[in-house]
Amino acid sequence: MHSPDDRTAELIAGAVAGELSPDEQRELDALRAQHPWIDGEIAELRRLTADLEGMTWRESEPDAALRDRVTGLPHAAPVNVTPLRSASRRRWVLPAVGAACLALGLAVGVALPPAGTTPTGPPGTLGALETVDLRDEPSGAAIDADLVAHTWGTEAILDATGLDVGVTYAIVLVGSDGTEFSAGAMLGSNVPIHCSVNAAVRREDVVRLEIRDSRTGAVASADLPEV
Structure with a gap:
């Protein structure tokens, strides 16, 4: 997998x-x-952007319980994101990078604990990896999948090979009441894909993970244990 530095x-x-200055070009x-x-990476991301143009994004306000948990924390975890040249470019690149599931090998604002300090525990334990059987x-x-419960939502970590090149696969978490929460999408590639995507729903409210083929609607899925 190609791993460009932050500037590349x-x-x-x-x-x-389409926002490069002459010097940047x-x-x-x-x-x-x-x-x-x-050139291939640019072409793939342009295809992904075209696929996403017809998608709608829903902004959800956190419920009272989630808001209380976040505001009650003694301190917030640091998030490191490389500043971009313009606000409009930043609005484009963050959703697209999340949707492309780090196809470029980018490191995107995820605060990871130091080595050896990853929490362990049953499903729903904050910060602990929960292996999912798709x-x-x-x-x-x-496709290998793990979930991580956070105070601000649920993270899905995916490693995939063999997905059809150029095909979009939506990543969806389904709540206990049937509500669907989009965690973005990944683009099939001829190189291994590593994804870290997020949905604004608490792990205790999630009962199912689905990965949907945009062409056929076929679903790879996992029923999740109650928390």
Whole structure:
């Protein structure tokens, strides 16, 4: 998997958004001459952006219980995101990078605990990895999934190979009342995919994880234990 540094990733994002300055375009052209794979990454992200144009995004206010839990914390966890050149580029790149599931190998604002300090415990334990057993994976594909409960929602961590190149796979968490919460999407690639995506729903309110093929609607899914 290609892993560009932060500057290369920003230039790729700017190219897809059409917001590079002349100097930035020259800088990107020099990198493209050295690294031909950059053109392929730009093309894939442009296809993904086109796929997402018809999607709707819902902003949900946290319920009272979640708000109380967050405001009651003694301190907030740090989040590190590399600043981008313009606000409009930032609005584009963060959803697209999340949706592309780090296809570029980007490191996106996730505060990880130091090595050896990852919490352990039953499903719903804050910060602990919960392994998910997916059924009905697409033919020829292998998907490994974990969930992590946070005070601000539920994180899904996915590793996938064998997904059809260029096809969009939606990642959905289903609540106990049937409400669906989008965690974004991943784009099938000919390189291994590593995803870390998030949905604004508490782990104790989630009963199912689904990964949906945008062409056929076929679903790989896992029923989750109650918390």
